[in-house]
Structure formats: C-alpha cells, structure tokens
Amino acid sequence: MTTRTSTEDARAPSLPEPPGGTAPRRPASWTGLWFVLPFVACYALFLVWPTLTGLGYSLTDQSLSGAPAGFVGLANWQEALADPNVWSSLRNTLVFTALSVPPLVLVGLGMALLTDRARRLGWFLRFAFFAPFVLPVAVVTLIWVWIYQPGIGLINGTLAALGLGEVNWLTDERFAMLSVVATTTWWTAGFNYLLYLAALQGIPREVHEAAALDGAGSWQRLRGVTLPLLRRTTALVLVLQLVASLKVFDQMYLMTIGLPDAATRPIIQYVYESGFTGFRIGYASAVSYLFFAVVIVASIVQFRLFSRKED
Amino acid sequence: MAATTTPRAGARTGPARRAPRIRVTPGSAVLYAVAAACALLWLAPLLWAVATSVKPEAETTAVPVRWLTDNPTTQAYASVLARxxxxxxxxxxxxxxxxxxxxxxxxxxxxxxxxxxxxxxxxxxxxxxxxxxxxxxxxxxxxxxxxxxxxxxxxxxxxxxxxxxxxxxxxxxxxxxxxxxxxxxxxxxxxxxxxxxxxxxxxxxxxxxxxxxxxxxxxxxxxxxxxxxxxxxxxxxxxxxxxxxxxxxxQGAYGLQYAQTMAAAVISALPLLVVFLFFQRQIVSGIAGVGIKG
Amino acid sequence: MRRAAGTPPSPSRRSLLAGTLAAAGLGLAGCGPADSVLDDRTRLRQWNLFTGGDGARMVEMHERYTAEHPDIDFRPTTYLWGDPFYTKFAMGAAGGRASDIATLHLSRLANMAPGRLIDPIDEGALAEAGISGEVLPPDIWERCFVDGALYAVPLDTHVVVTYYNREVCRSAGVLDAGGRLVETRGVAEFVDLLTEVKAVTGEFGTVLDTTNPWQYFWAMYRQQDGRMVFGDDDFEMDDDKALAALDVLRRLSEEGLAPRSSDAPGTPPNFANGRGGLGLMGNWEIPTFETAGMDFSVTQFPDLFGNHRTRGDSHVYVLPHQRERDPEVTAAAVEYAAWMLRNSLTWAGGGHIPAYRPVVESEEYLAMRPQSEYREAAGNVELDPDIWFSGSAARLSTEATAVFSGLHQGTTTPEESLTRFKDAVRALVRVPAPI
The missing domain is CATH 1.10.3720.10 (MetI-like)
Incomplete structure (x- = not known):
C-alpha cells in the first residue's frame, strides 16, 4: 500500500526530489523488480503453478496414463473424505509425529547439555551426535534394516546373546512404528542438538557463575537457570520438529517397503501410491490437499502458541 | 589451550577458575564418562556398518553376532565399486x-x-x-x-x-x-x-x-x-x-549380501562425513544459523 | 522499462548468465549419462523385477547375451518386485524416457495402459527374429494383444505348484512306485494325504503362504469354474463356489494341516527345514531348495475340485512408452527379447515354464528335474480376472489377502470374509478406472 502511494506521489510532479538529496529512503524504481524477477519466475513456475494445477487436478479424473481427463466436480474430495485409507494413513502420520517429537527434542537437548558441559570432548561429541544427520536417508535405512534383522541383526543378536527373545522390529505391527521412530531419532536429533547447542553457548558464563556463587548445585543451575533460558529455543525446535515429523515419508517408505504396510504407511505415501502406483493423479491431488490442510492447521496453532510465548 | 593466554577470551570465560575444576572434581569424571559412552552409543550403528562391511560375506550372518572378524577383507568394497x-x-x-x-x-x-x-x-x-x-x-x-x-x-x-x-x-x-x-x-x-x-x-x-x-x-x-x-x-x-x-x-547385486550392502552404505556416507570432519565448525554454525533464523 | 538514472545495464549480464546456465542445462538434460556419448555401441536399457533365484538366472543369461552382442551396451536394472517396480515403470513411461524394454506380468498388461504407457511391438520384426504365435502357447499369446495390436512377448508361464519332501513323503507312504507323490482327487483325499504327512513331520502336512491366500483361493475357485463378472458399479461372483474354496483354507489351518501364520519369506524355510512335508508355493522357489540340498520334487497344484487348474501368470517383455523412439534401439530390444526366449532353457532352471515351445519340447528340458514334472501346469494356468485393479501385486489380490488371511489365523469365518471381500471389491469397482 505505502509503496504504491509513494510511487504515485513521485510520478505526479514531473520533477520530484533532487537526486543528490540525503533522503533516508531511496526513490522507488523498477530496478528492484529485476532483482526479484528470476526468483519470482521460478517461484511462480515451480511452486505457485503446481499448487494451482494440483487444486485443478483434484477436480478432474486426471490419470497418470494420459487417458483423456474430465471434470468430476468434488467427487475426488468426497471419496477422499470417505476413504478409510486416507484416515488410517493420516493417523499413522499423526502417531508418528506424536511419538517422534518428544524423543527428538529431548535427545537433542540432552546431547547439547552433555556437549556444553564436557567441553574437552567438544569436537568428538559434536561429530558423534551430528554425524548421522549428514547421512543420506537410504544409508540410514540400509544400516538400520540390517540392525533390525531377525535372527542375525545386531539388536536381535544381542538380545539372543543375553538370553532374551527376538522381536520382529519391522514386520511386527506393534513394533514397526517404534522402530521407525527410533531410527528417525538417531538420524535427525542432531539438528535439534545443534540448535540447542548454539543457544547454550550463547548463555554467558557469568550467569552460571553467579548462580554457582549463590550456592546452586549443578542440577539446580540446570533447572533454575539453563532450562528457562532455553525456552525460546525449545519453542523454535518444537515448531520445526513438528512440521518436519508431519512430512514423514522417506524412512518409513524405505524401511517398510514391501512389507504389509498399512501400519506404517504415512499420508504422503498414500498420496504417492494413489497418484503414481494407482495412476489417479486427480484423486492423489485431493488427498495432498487434505494433508496440506493438516499442515496449515498445525502451523497456525503453533504460530499462535509461539507468538504468545514471545510476548 | 591458547585461549587462556589471550586476555579477551580470558575476560569472557574466566578460564583461570574453570580449567582446574574440570580436572579435579569426581563429578566431572562421571560427566566425561557418560558423554563418551553416549557418543560411542550414537556412533554404534555406523561402526556396526563398517564392521559388517569388512567381513567375508559368509561371516555376516553368523550367529552369535560378533563385532570383529578374524579375516577382514575389502572384497565387499571391491565388488560394490566394480558395479x-x-x-x-x-x-x-x-x-x-x-x-x-x-x-x-x-x-x-x-x-x-x-x-x-x-x-x-x-x-x-x-x-x-x-x-x-x-x-x-x-x-x-x-x-x-x-x-x-x-x-x-x-x-x-x-x-x-x-x-x-x-x-x-x-x-x-x-x-x-x-x-x-x-x-x-x-x-x-x-x-x-x-x-x-x-x-x-x-x-x-x-x-x-x-x-x-x-x-x-x-x-x-x-x-x-x-x-x-x-x-x-x-x-x-x-x-x-x-x-x-x-x-x-x-535392487540386485547387493540383494541379501550384507557385507556389500554395508560397504555401499559406508561409501555413500563418506563424502559428507569427510566434509563434515574438516568443516565441522562452519557446518555447525551454518546449519544452526539458518535453523534459528528460518 | 524506464529506469532511474545511474542504473547499470545489469539485465544483460544477468540474461547472459541465465543463458549460459540454460545452455549448460540443455546439454545436461538432452542426452543420457555422459559416458554413453563416447560409446558408439547401441545402448539398450532393460528393467526387470527379478531378485530371487530367477534373478540369478536372468543375470546368467544376460552375461551370455552381452558376450554374444559386443555391439550392444546392455544396461539391466532390477527393482523391488511388486508396486515399487510397477510404479517406476508407469512413471518412467509417463515421463517418456522409460527403459527400452522391460518385464511385466501379463495379468498387468491391460491395466498398464497399453497404447499410452506401453508401445506396440512390430509383429513382423518379431517374426523375423523367430518369434510368433506358432511357437508360443495360444492362450497366452492371445492375451498379449490389446485392440488387435501386439504389446507383449511372453517369456514363461509360472504357477503355484505342490512341492513335496521325498524323505517325509516316503515315510508317510504317500509316494508311488516311481517315487512320485500319489494323485489325490477332491478335498477329502487331499486332507487324508496331509494328515498322513503331518503324522510324520509332527507339525504340518503342508506349508503355505498365509499372507497371500488369494493365489490359493483363485486356483480353487477356478477349479470349480467360478467367475468374477464386472459391471459398471457392481460385480457378480458365485458365493457357493467361493465359500467352498475359502472353507478349504480355514480347514487346513484349523486342523493343523497348515500353519496359521507363515509369510512369504518365511514359507520356503518352513518347507526346507521339514516343518511341512508338502509346500504350496510358486515354481520360482525351486532354486531355493536345490541350494538347500533337499531331496524334493514338484507336481501340479492339487486336484481339489475336479482338475489341476492353478493360479499363475506369465512374465512378458514389453516396450515402455518413449516420447522419442529410436528405431535402432527398438530393433535391438525386440531382438533381445527373442534371444531371451530362444535361450530360455536357462530360465527354466529358475522354475518357470518357458513359453517358447522348442525349448519346452527339447530333450534337455524333458531331462530337467523337477521342472519337467509339472510342465502340464502351463495348460492349467489361471490368470487373475481381467479388470484394471487386478493382476500380480495389484489391488484385488492385496484386498483379498487382507481379508482372507484371517481364515488361516482363525479370526474369521468363510462367510464373513466373503462378505468383506465382496464389499472391498465393490468399492474397487466403484473407483473410477484411471485407464
């Protein structure tokens, strides 16, 4: 709004302010548009356009096979809302989110506190705790599928050596989700760890020392000083982690590929299966949008909580 | 380390008091032991992948599970790279x-x-x-x-x-x-x-x-x-x-050959791990920086 | 376009940069992998879904093919069987840069949109390479045509067969003088046979894959001439025949003649380690038991309802759709498929019954044991019903599996599972066909 009026103001008198003037604001011109144009063009082509065509496809029976498509109104949306697979995969995504966010945040925090205290090991600890995060997901799943292997895997082998029973970590419905959560924690807790670590190292040492002089033990210092100072970081970590967990697909798909998948099929995988395995581009677009709605709702709720905390 | 001699760092962190505390208290010994144990536990899956990758294929499925092989070999790496x-x-x-x-x-x-x-x-x-x-x-x-x-x-x-x-x-x-x-x-x-x-x-x-x-x-x-x-x-x-x-x-050549699968995993993990080893500080601050600002 | 004074003509520099990037990108995008540019051989990319014993046979054949064709730069790729393969196949074909030739299940041909995702094969070129309807099983060959055009070249037929552990069956007294499993007719006789075998193993009469009951159901339903007829928003099937077939599944597990729970990877080991004297499995498991050094043989799927019809399928070669088809590569692809058929004796080693008649009739094949023991099964093969959601690893069989496996586990009755199955199929029928 303000931008536009100022442009008009500038244009109305034929000779506006002197160019050499030390005005705090530069005059508006089209130059800036040239700077943003390349990005905006890509943005329009690869984000805005598919967002709109996706909405369009959801109203048609567009097929991957390229068969002629027709307008079907809200049929896809009605079908999606009544499709038990949509709800079960959405539930899987939400269960995964609920199960994975706490360990991902707490493990990240724990590792950061350890690193912050045991400074002499700093380099080694940073490497150990963060290294998994730089691994490609397929490497992570190859390693963990092998670790979870019945009979000969590391975990079951160790359990057997201890005289304990075997667990079919990935094929038993009761454990498959937990196994994926454990792997995810190992893989990506390093990110939250870095955020916490950066925050911890931003706390001036004097704060601790003052508390120590007051006679606070290390546990009291943690509870009374450190954790309250980390509140903002925790809010940030929670926001990022929640959205990241909602978008789960890679490791779940790769770890339980070819297995009875209903128990660990996230909603994105159902989108993939409907659209590409089942050819139904139109229907998959409608399901995508249902998921989109969930993410937006989650973001709004978080934004509200987050901004309240900021105050 | 060197930081103790520079006055600026000394003023901020107060190393004169901090350094000896780490060395002496039994609490810090426990702390360091716990930290090292956690780090090793966190690295265990990677170490297990490396350990598997240097085993002869037949030994990978041997029961009971063993970490180290008596006959380490790079055969799995050679097969994977040959493909x-x-x-x-x-x-x-x-x-x-x-x-x-x-x-x-x-x-x-x-x-x-x-x-x-x-x-x-x-x-x-x-x-x-x-x-x-x-x-x-x-x-x-x-x-x-x-x-x-x-x-x-x-x-x-x-x-x-x-x-x-x-x-x-x-x-x-x-x-x-x-x-x-x-x-x-x-x-x-x-x-x-x-x-x-x-x-x-x-x-x-x-x-x-x-x-x-x-x-x-x-x-x-x-x-x-x-x-x-x-x-x-x-x-x-x-x-x-x-x-x-x-x-x-x-799929394919790796199939159920765990030594080869793990060799492939290790090779694939290497590029970024090596980069991370050398540029740890930059990567850590870079990712934390964008994470916090974004 | 008016700009403030003093602004440099920066867009030209930017457009230069963009142009350079675009040019570099076209170079990257236009051709395939860099190393093929310098290679004047014809590059032939093949996609397949064989990871088991048959995969090993295919690798062996490919090694010979490569040796005999120095002018071809042959690039096979194996994907995980089932949905992962079919999805990549469809997406590649939709994208227009799919492989030059690929394997497929014949039962999936119709739902892979022939004409859109699959390109037709020139019958003349194939005949020149020695392959035509005259050297292939007529029923299978017929199903390779869609709307009068040829879309597939069948490599084999593969079926569910009966494996038997000769040691166990000899002790149970169910081998004939020639060392073959005695013939049974009808459910009662088969159950009697299993009971005798169970007495020897102490555990099961037969092992079977309780996570894929569809294959057994379809075999038994078809043995009774049962049909599934699909209409616009409903379908019909014969409830009595379906119930008779489902009741066999229930009965085998309930009476302890078969396991209550045994998944696909777990079933062959259950047979190999003698928990069951018989095994109802696909013929592709033969290499597994040969490797295990078992004394075993194979016969047709049991005659439970008057004949030996069995659920089966056929691996075929197809040409995935390509936007720009290179005639030279297409010719090489057809020639490759013909070569594989002509040399499918090796393929038979993996358990599949070759489609190419000269191979099945050859003395070498007749001398192959146990392969030649069940070759008549090729005439009893029942493909899944012809509807877009049906075929190997397609929705129909997964829905059926989800419902019918409860019969083995004892958590449902035949009546209940049939009702649920019909509901699931009805829901599928009402899904708008995406083909």
Missing part, C-alpha cells in the same frame, strides 16, 4: 547439489537484496506472497509437479530434479533479514561513488554477508545432497538417480 552405479549416483548427486546450491544462492541473494534494499511497486505484497510459500510443504506438490515435469519433458533430467528444489522462500527470508541489518550508510557511500545496485550488492553487501551466505550455501547443499522424495519421484532411469534414490530403489 559402478554407486559412483554414478554419487556424481549425479554432486552435479545436482552444486546446481541447486549455485542457483539457490544466485536467485535468493538477488531476490533478498531486491526486497531488502530496493523499493519498487508491489514489493510489499510480492514479498508476502513469497513468504507465504514457506507454508507450502514440497511434499504436497509431488503429484502436480510430476505431471508438470511430464508436460515439460523434464522427467529423468537433471533440470527436472534440480529446479523445483531451487525455489526456497525460506532462504529469501533469511537473507533479507540479514541484508536488512546492513546499515544503509555503507551502500550510500558506494552509491556516491557512482556504483549501481548490482555493484553495491557485489562489492559492499556480499563481502559483509559471508557468514550468512556460507550458512545458506551449506544448508542448501546438505539438503540437496540428502533430498529423497522429489528426486525419487522425478527419476525412473537409474542412470539419472541421485545417491539416496539409487541406493533406496535399485
């Missing part, structure tokens, strides 16, 4: 990650500078639209985007894999916030000398922005290197696949 596709995927990942990082930096820096430092009609709402894009998860777009790539003939091409990843509104946001913080006086000085906006960006703003550029670059590169979903959707030809996609979808 060649792993190196091809790695090359594809490198090409795509470099392409994505370079394009992201160029496009996002230009856009962020335009939004931060130039005033043009429609700037406000255009920026709002771009920032709103942060809310659109790329996962939502895979189906329409694949259809679009099909129409554009970009399925199974490097451009098809890279271009959608270049659109990173978060990075525009992060960079703009940084540019906003650069006092106008610096630019005004350059402008007095007759420099145009591009010149100002290149010789004034960018040199002052090295940390944030490094952060955005590193974040983008790691993200592109490890991205799975879109490259997985956009490629069906194994010759065009990136490392995570090829490893995750192409």
């Amino acid at each position: 060649g596709d792993l190196l091809r995927w790695m090359a594809n990942s490198a090409i795509i990650s470099v392409l994505v990082t370079a394009l992201t930096l160029v496009l996002c820096v230009l856009a962020a500078y335009g939004f931060a430092k130039c005033r043009f009609p429609g700037r406000g709402w255009l920026f709002a639209v771009v920032v709103a894009g942060i809310l659109v998860p790329p996962q939502v777009l895979i189906v329409p985007l694949f259809a679009q790539m099909g129409l554009m003939g970009l399925v199974d091409t490097y451009w098809g894999i890279a271009l959608p990843q270049v659109v990173a509104p978060v990075m525009v946001f992060v960079l703009k916030r940084f540019f906003d913080g650069i006092p106008a006086a610096y630019e005004d000085a350059a402008r007095m000398d007759g420099a145009g906006p591009l010149r100002v960006l290149w010789s004034v703003v960018l040199p002052m922005s090295r940390p944030v550029l490094a952060a955005v670059g590193i974040f983008t590169f790691v993200g592109a290197w490890n991205n799975f979903l879109w490259p997985f959707v956009a490629t069906t030809d194994p010759a065009m696949m990136t490392l995570p996609v090829g490893l995750g979808t192409v």
Whole structure:
C-alpha cells in the first residue's frame, strides 16, 4: 500500500526530489523488480503453478496414463473424505509425529547439555551426535534394516546373546512404528542438538557463575537457570520438529517397503501410491490437499502458541 | 589451550577458575564418562556398518553376532565399486547439489537484496506472497509437479530434479533479514561513488554477508545432497538417480549380501562425513544459523 | 522499462548468465549419462523385477547375451518386485524416457495402459527374429494383444505348484512306485494325504503362504469354474463356489494341516527345514531348495475340485512408452527379447515354464528335474480376472489377502470374509478406472 502511494506521489510532479538529496529512503524504481524477477519466475513456475494445477487436478479424473481427463466436480474430495485409507494413513502420520517429537527434542537437548558441559570432548561429541544427520536417508535405512534383522541383526543378536527373545522390529505391527521412530531419532536429533547447542553457548558464563556463587548445585543451575533460558529455543525446535515429523515419508517408505504396510504407511505415501502406483493423479491431488490442510492447521496453532510465548 | 593466554577470551570465560575444576572434581569424571559412552552409543550403528562391511560375506550372518572378524577383507568394497552405479549416483548427486546450491544462492541473494534494499511497486505484497510459500510443504506438490515435469519433458533430467528444489522462500527470508541489518550508510557511500545496485550488492553487501551466505550455501547443499522424495519421484532411469534414490530403489547385486550392502552404505556416507570432519565448525554454525533464523 | 538514472545495464549480464546456465542445462538434460556419448555401441536399457533365484538366472543369461552382442551396451536394472517396480515403470513411461524394454506380468498388461504407457511391438520384426504365435502357447499369446495390436512377448508361464519332501513323503507312504507323490482327487483325499504327512513331520502336512491366500483361493475357485463378472458399479461372483474354496483354507489351518501364520519369506524355510512335508508355493522357489540340498520334487497344484487348474501368470517383455523412439534401439530390444526366449532353457532352471515351445519340447528340458514334472501346469494356468485393479501385486489380490488371511489365523469365518471381500471389491469397482 505505502509503496504504491509513494510511487504515485513521485510520478505526479514531473520533477520530484533532487537526486543528490540525503533522503533516508531511496526513490522507488523498477530496478528492484529485476532483482526479484528470476526468483519470482521460478517461484511462480515451480511452486505457485503446481499448487494451482494440483487444486485443478483434484477436480478432474486426471490419470497418470494420459487417458483423456474430465471434470468430476468434488467427487475426488468426497471419496477422499470417505476413504478409510486416507484416515488410517493420516493417523499413522499423526502417531508418528506424536511419538517422534518428544524423543527428538529431548535427545537433542540432552546431547547439547552433555556437549556444553564436557567441553574437552567438544569436537568428538559434536561429530558423534551430528554425524548421522549428514547421512543420506537410504544409508540410514540400509544400516538400520540390517540392525533390525531377525535372527542375525545386531539388536536381535544381542538380545539372543543375553538370553532374551527376538522381536520382529519391522514386520511386527506393534513394533514397526517404534522402530521407525527410533531410527528417525538417531538420524535427525542432531539438528535439534545443534540448535540447542548454539543457544547454550550463547548463555554467558557469568550467569552460571553467579548462580554457582549463590550456592546452586549443578542440577539446580540446570533447572533454575539453563532450562528457562532455553525456552525460546525449545519453542523454535518444537515448531520445526513438528512440521518436519508431519512430512514423514522417506524412512518409513524405505524401511517398510514391501512389507504389509498399512501400519506404517504415512499420508504422503498414500498420496504417492494413489497418484503414481494407482495412476489417479486427480484423486492423489485431493488427498495432498487434505494433508496440506493438516499442515496449515498445525502451523497456525503453533504460530499462535509461539507468538504468545514471545510476548 | 591458547585461549587462556589471550586476555579477551580470558575476560569472557574466566578460564583461570574453570580449567582446574574440570580436572579435579569426581563429578566431572562421571560427566566425561557418560558423554563418551553416549557418543560411542550414537556412533554404534555406523561402526556396526563398517564392521559388517569388512567381513567375508559368509561371516555376516553368523550367529552369535560378533563385532570383529578374524579375516577382514575389502572384497565387499571391491565388488560394490566394480558395479559402478554407486559412483554414478554419487556424481549425479554432486552435479545436482552444486546446481541447486549455485542457483539457490544466485536467485535468493538477488531476490533478498531486491526486497531488502530496493523499493519498487508491489514489493510489499510480492514479498508476502513469497513468504507465504514457506507454508507450502514440497511434499504436497509431488503429484502436480510430476505431471508438470511430464508436460515439460523434464522427467529423468537433471533440470527436472534440480529446479523445483531451487525455489526456497525460506532462504529469501533469511537473507533479507540479514541484508536488512546492513546499515544503509555503507551502500550510500558506494552509491556516491557512482556504483549501481548490482555493484553495491557485489562489492559492499556480499563481502559483509559471508557468514550468512556460507550458512545458506551449506544448508542448501546438505539438503540437496540428502533430498529423497522429489528426486525419487522425478527419476525412473537409474542412470539419472541421485545417491539416496539409487541406493533406496535399485535392487540386485547387493540383494541379501550384507557385507556389500554395508560397504555401499559406508561409501555413500563418506563424502559428507569427510566434509563434515574438516568443516565441522562452519557446518555447525551454518546449519544452526539458518535453523534459528528460518 | 524506464529506469532511474545511474542504473547499470545489469539485465544483460544477468540474461547472459541465465543463458549460459540454460545452455549448460540443455546439454545436461538432452542426452543420457555422459559416458554413453563416447560409446558408439547401441545402448539398450532393460528393467526387470527379478531378485530371487530367477534373478540369478536372468543375470546368467544376460552375461551370455552381452558376450554374444559386443555391439550392444546392455544396461539391466532390477527393482523391488511388486508396486515399487510397477510404479517406476508407469512413471518412467509417463515421463517418456522409460527403459527400452522391460518385464511385466501379463495379468498387468491391460491395466498398464497399453497404447499410452506401453508401445506396440512390430509383429513382423518379431517374426523375423523367430518369434510368433506358432511357437508360443495360444492362450497366452492371445492375451498379449490389446485392440488387435501386439504389446507383449511372453517369456514363461509360472504357477503355484505342490512341492513335496521325498524323505517325509516316503515315510508317510504317500509316494508311488516311481517315487512320485500319489494323485489325490477332491478335498477329502487331499486332507487324508496331509494328515498322513503331518503324522510324520509332527507339525504340518503342508506349508503355505498365509499372507497371500488369494493365489490359493483363485486356483480353487477356478477349479470349480467360478467367475468374477464386472459391471459398471457392481460385480457378480458365485458365493457357493467361493465359500467352498475359502472353507478349504480355514480347514487346513484349523486342523493343523497348515500353519496359521507363515509369510512369504518365511514359507520356503518352513518347507526346507521339514516343518511341512508338502509346500504350496510358486515354481520360482525351486532354486531355493536345490541350494538347500533337499531331496524334493514338484507336481501340479492339487486336484481339489475336479482338475489341476492353478493360479499363475506369465512374465512378458514389453516396450515402455518413449516420447522419442529410436528405431535402432527398438530393433535391438525386440531382438533381445527373442534371444531371451530362444535361450530360455536357462530360465527354466529358475522354475518357470518357458513359453517358447522348442525349448519346452527339447530333450534337455524333458531331462530337467523337477521342472519337467509339472510342465502340464502351463495348460492349467489361471490368470487373475481381467479388470484394471487386478493382476500380480495389484489391488484385488492385496484386498483379498487382507481379508482372507484371517481364515488361516482363525479370526474369521468363510462367510464373513466373503462378505468383506465382496464389499472391498465393490468399492474397487466403484473407483473410477484411471485407464
């Protein structure tokens, strides 16, 4: 709004302010548009356009096979809302989110506190705790599928050596989700760890020392000083982690590929299966949008909580 | 270490009191033992992969489970490398990650500078639209985007894999916030000398922005290197696949040969692990930086 | 386009940059992998879904093919069987840069959109390479045509067969003088046989894959001439025949003649380690038991309802759709498929029954044991019903599996599972066909 009026103001008198003037604001011109144009063009082509065509496809029976498509109104949306697979995969995504966010945040925090205290090991600890995060997901799943292997895997082998029973970590419905959560924690807790670590190292040492002089033990210092100072970081970590967990697909798909998948099929995988395995581009677009709605709702709720905390 | 002798660091951290405390208290011994144990536990899966990869194939499935073999061999590595596709995927990942990082930096820096430092009609709402894009998860777009790539003939091409990843509104946001913080006086000085906006960006703003550029670059590169979903959707030809996609979808020679599978995993893990070893500080601060600002 | 004074002509520099990038990108995008540019051989990319014993046979054949064809740069790729393969196949074909030739299940041909995702094969070129309807099983060959055009070249037929552990069966007294499993007719006789075998193993009469009951159901339903007829928003099937077939599944597990729970990877080991004297499995498991060094043989699927019809399918070669088809590569692809058929004796080693008649009639094949023991099964093969959601690893069989496996586990009755199955199929029928 303000931008536009100022442009008009500038244009109305034929000779506006002197160019050499030390005005705090530069005059508006089209130059800036040239700077943003390349990005905006890509943005329009690869984000805005598919967002709109996706909405369009959801109203048609567009097929991957390229068969002629027709307008079907809200049929896809009605079908999606009544499709038990949509709800079960959405539930899987939400269960995964609920199960994975706490360990991902707490493990990240724990590792950061350890690193912050045991400074002499700093380099080694940073490497150990963060290294998994730089691994490609397929490497992570190859390693963990092998670790979870019945009979000969590391975990079951160790359990057997201890005289304990075997667990079919990935094929038993009761454990498959937990196994994926454990792997995810190992893989990506390093990110939250870095955020916490950066925050911890931003706390001036004097704060601790003052508390120590007051006679606070290390546990009291943690509870009374450190954790309250980390509140903002925790809010940030929670926001990022929640959205990241909602978008789960890679490791779940790769770890339980070819297995009875209903128990660990996230909603994105159902989108993939409907659209590409089942050819139904139109229907998959409608399901995508249902998921989109969930993410937006989650973001709004978080934004509200987050901004309240900021105050 | 050296920090103890420099007065500035000494004033901030008070090492005279801190250093001896670590050495003496029994509490810190426990702390260090716990920290080291946790770190080892966290590294265990990687170590187990390495341990498996140097076993003769027949020993990998031996019961009871053993960590170390008496007959270490590099046979599995030789077999995996002989197949060649792993190196091809790695090359594809490198090409795509470099392409994505370079394009992201160029496009996002230009856009962020335009939004931060130039005033043009429609700037406000255009920026709002771009920032709103942060809310659109790329996962939502895979189906329409694949259809679009099909129409554009970009399925199974490097451009098809890279271009959608270049659109990173978060990075525009992060960079703009940084540019906003650069006092106008610096630019005004350059402008007095007759420099145009591009010149100002290149010789004034960018040199002052090295940390944030490094952060955005590193974040983008790691993200592109490890991205799975879109490259997985956009490629069906194994010759065009990136490392995570090829490893995750192409079956075959590895089959149930665990030594080879783990050798492939270790080789695939190496590039970024090595980079991380050498540039730990930059990567840590880069990722934390973008994470916090974004 | 008016710009403030003092602005440098920066767009030209930017467009230069963009142009360079675009040019570099076209170079990257236009051709395939860089190393093929310098290679003047014809590059032939093949996609397949064989990871088991048959995969090993295919690798062996490919090694010979490569040796005999120095002018071809042959690039096979194996994907995980089932949905992961079919999805990549469809997406590659939709993208227009799919492989030059690929394997497929014949039962999936119709739902892979022939004409759109699959390109037709020139019958003349194939005949020149020695392959035509005259050297292939007529029923199978017929199903390779869609709307009068040829879309597939069948490599084999593969079926569910009966494996028997000779040691166990000899002790149970169910081998004939020639050392073959005695013939049974009808459910009662088969149950009697299993009971005798169970007495020897102490555990099961037969092992079977309780996570894929569809294959057994379809075999038994077809043995009774049962049909599934699909209409626009409903379908019909014969409830009595379906119930008779489902009741066999229930009964085998309930009476302890078969396991209550045994998944696909677990079933062959259950047979190999003698928990069951018989095994109802696909013929592709033969290499597994040969490797295990078992004394075993194979016969047709049991005659439970008057004949030996069995659920089966056929691996075929197809040309995935390509936007720009290179005639030279297409010719090489057809020639490759013909070569594989002509040399499918090796393929038979993996258990599949070759489609190419000269191979099945050859003395070498007749001398192959146990392969030649069940070759008549090729005439009893029942493909899944002809509807877009049916075929190997397609929705129909996964829905059926989800419902019917409860019969083995004892958590449902035949009546209940049939009702649920019909509901699931009805829901599928009402899904708009995407083909």
